[in-house]
Amino acid sequence: MRYFVLPFLAILGALVQGCVVQNHASTIERDKNNPCAVHVILQVGIDGTDSDVIAVREQLEACYDKECFIPCASDNKLGCKVLSHVIVKKWSALSGDDRKNFHHIKMVDDDKLPSNADIGTPNGGAGGGTWRRHAYPRTYCHEALHLLGLPDQYCSRIFDLVTHTIKEEIKCTVPPDPGGGTCCTPDSAWPRCSQPCLNHEHDLMATLSAELTCSNILDVVKKAGFDQCPKECCETPHQASLVPKNLFFLGPSYLRFGDKDIHYSSFGFSGEYTRFVSPKLGATLDIGLYFHNESQMDYNVHFQQFNITGGLTYYPIQPYTEEHALNFSAHALAGISQFSTKYLYSSGGSTSVDKNTVYSFHANIGAALDWSLNAFNIRLLQADYTPTFFSHSIQNNFRLSIGISFNF
Amino acid sequence: MPKQLISLIGILSLALSARPQVVLQLNAGSRASWGTNQDLFIDQQGHCRYYLNEVNGKKEDSSFFSVPAVQIDSLLTKAQQLGFFGLNEKYDAGRADGAGIFISLSSSGKKHSVDLRNEDLPAIHELVDRINRILAPHRIRINYGQ
Numbered sequence: 001m002r003y004f005v006l007p008f009l010a011i012l013g014a015l016v017q018g019c020v021v022q023n024h025a026s027t028i029e030r031d032k033n034n035p036c037a038v039h040v041i042l043q044v045g046i047d048g049t050d051s052d053v054i055a056v057r058e059q060l061e062a063c064y065d066k067e068c069f070i071p072c073a074s075d076n077k078l079g080c081k082v083l084s085h086v087i088v089k090k091w092s093a094l095s096g097d098d099r100k101n102f103h104h105i106k107m108v109d110d111d112k113l114p115s116n117a118d119i120g121t122p123n124g125g126a127g128g129g130t131w132r133r134h135a136y137p138r139t140y141c142h143e144a145l146h147l148l149g150l151p152d153q154y155c156s157r158i159f160d161l162v163t164h165t166i167k168e169e170i171k172c173t174v175p176p177d178p179g180g181g182t183c184c185t186p187d188s189a190w191p192r193c194s195q196p197c198l199n200h201e202h203d204l205m206a207t208l209s210a211e212l213t214c215s216n217i218l219d220v221v222k223k224a225g226f227d228q229c230p231k232e233c234c235e236t237p238h239q240a241s242l243v244p245k246n247l248f249f250l251g252p253s254y255l256r257f258g259d260k261d262i263h264y265s266s267f268g269f270s271g272e273y274t275r276f277v278s279p280k281l282g283a284t285l286d287i288g289l290y291f292h293n294e295s296q297m298d299y300n301v302h303f304q305q306f307n308i309t310g311g312l313t314y315y316p317i318q319p320y321t322e323e324h325a326l327n328f329s330a331h332a333l334a335g336i337s338q339f340s341t342k343y344l345y346s347s348g349g350s351t352s353v354d355k356n357t358v359y360s361f362h363a364n365i366g367a368a369l370d371w372s373l374n375a376f377n378i379r380l381l382q383a384d385y386t387p388t389f390f391s392h393s394i395q396n397n398f399r400l401s402i403g404i405s406f407n408f
Numbered sequence: 409m410p411k412q413l414i415s416l417i418g419i420l421s422l423a424l425s426a427r428p429q430v431v432l433q434l435n436a437g438s439r440a441s442w443g444t445n446q447d448l449f450i451d452q453q454g455h456c457r458y459y460l461n462e463v464n465g466k467k468e469d470s471s472f473f474s475v476p477a478v479q480i481d482s483l484l485t486k487a488q489q490l491g492f493f494g495l496n497e498k499y500d501a502g503r504a505d506g507a508g509i510f511i512s513l514s515s516s517g518k519k520h521s522v523d524l525r526n527e528d529l530p531a532i533h534e535l536v537d538r539i540n541r542i543l544a545p546h547r548i549r550i551n552y553g554q
């Protein structure tokens with residue numbers, strides 16, 4: 001019983017704990033199944049009370065519950081999604097191994113001093129910080145952005161009344177400091193002053209009066225090197241959705257059998273299946289069945305040809321991406337042809353049948369022209385040169401087909 | 409005679425308006441662009457000015473009082489003994505935001521300042537303890553997160 005209960009409880013505990021622990025305290029990564037999505041995942045271990053954990057989790061989840069967008073350079077309506085996630089756990093509940101992947105935040109009582117945090121490294125080691133309880137709104141959101149790698153965007157100066165000089169305390173990471181480089185001007189009446197860096201006046205990294213925006217999240221993603229969208233994410237949605245994986249064709253055909261001794265016109269059906277291996281290239285299987293009958297005075301002969309070939313089909317221009325457009329393809333296939341003849345002799349009230357079936361190597365080289373409609377395509381014409389090699393000679397056959405093709 | 413009287417009045421005015429040299433300046437508290445700072449100025453005669461300001465905001469409190477000059481002399485002597493004038497000008501733990509303290513002293517012809525950010529040093533800790541003992545009767549306590 002014990003051997004059943006313990007694993008069950010372990011699994012239940014893992015489920016209750018929630019998300020899978022990441023390998024870094026600040027993880028920025030592309031989605032493994034979707035290259036057009038980037039995840040920003042922050043893991044924070046709160047060294048405090050259960051109430052501290054709840055308070056931090058509530059503030060961080062409210063801030064980071066947003067989906068952001070990296071537009072493509074070619075078309076700003078296309079691009080990649082950026083999804084943010086925050087995992088907040090109690091430090092004392094983390095295992096020794098898990099603690100390596102959580103930022104260590106010590107909670108202290110509010111002493112009216114600002115909280116602090118290490119400036120983290122995306123996909124690097126864990127850092128830490130000291131956060132005050134009941135801190136000003138958005139304090140934890142601001143400090144979390146430090147853990148994700150962002151620096152402050154304010155500068156500060158102190159006036160030294162003993163030496164009558166101004167000390168540079170904090171400088172903007174991207175110069176110049178505002179005010180022509182002076183940042184602000186402290187004096188004996190106001191010895192310490194601070195200003196947001198240029199163009200960061202409404203940035204949460206400069207002032208707690210600002211909200212956390214997608215601009216902050218995208219700065220995190222940029223610092224981690226994930227700010228460029230892969231090419232496949234920048235194709236038009238119409239193109240992306242219409243590039244077929246499979247194509248199926250069916251239609252009537254005219255086959256001219258061109259042996260030096262026997263030559264005739266036959267009719268039948270051709271069917272094709274193409275599996276696209278790239279937007280312009282597919283592997284094709286072609287099957288056709290064609291019939292011809294001849295009647296002479298005392299016998300009828302029925303010709304039947306069954307062909308099966310496989311090979312490649314190539315579209316010079318990416319096909320089936322627009323409605324009401326022509327799609328041209330060329331193919332080169334090879335396979336087997338089965339040629340059957342059936343002679344029916346009628347003489348003196350009796351009928352005799354003589355059958356014969358031979359096989360030959362068969363090639364199929366041709367081209368097709370499709371017209372795209374909404375739900376299907378009309379094959380306007382397919383023309384093929386389809387030689388066979390029965391009876392140690394070459395038959396220069398050719399085939400013409402029309403029909404309907406479907407993408408799926 | 410009127411010219412001599414005018415000159416005498418000018419010299420007396422200058423003497424009365426000139427403030428004694430500040431020998432200790434202290435700014436403690438926030439090292440972010442929000443929060444509060446405590447500012448303390450003490451001159452060589454023991455006159456003290458104390459302010460509690462929001463960073464880029466309003467003055468929350470102010471206080472003006474005097475302490476015996478001999479206490480200031482003793483404090484500056486202690487600062488020398490603690491090696492204040494040999495410390496670096498900046499000590500930074502590398503964390504963003506947080507709290508710190510800036511102290512600038514003038515003593516025996518020497519002037520030096522030390523700026524701590526999210527950091528504490530034994531010499532500064534002891535010096536601030538001494539300052540807090542001097543300020544205690546005035547219900548002021550310097551807090552830089554120590």
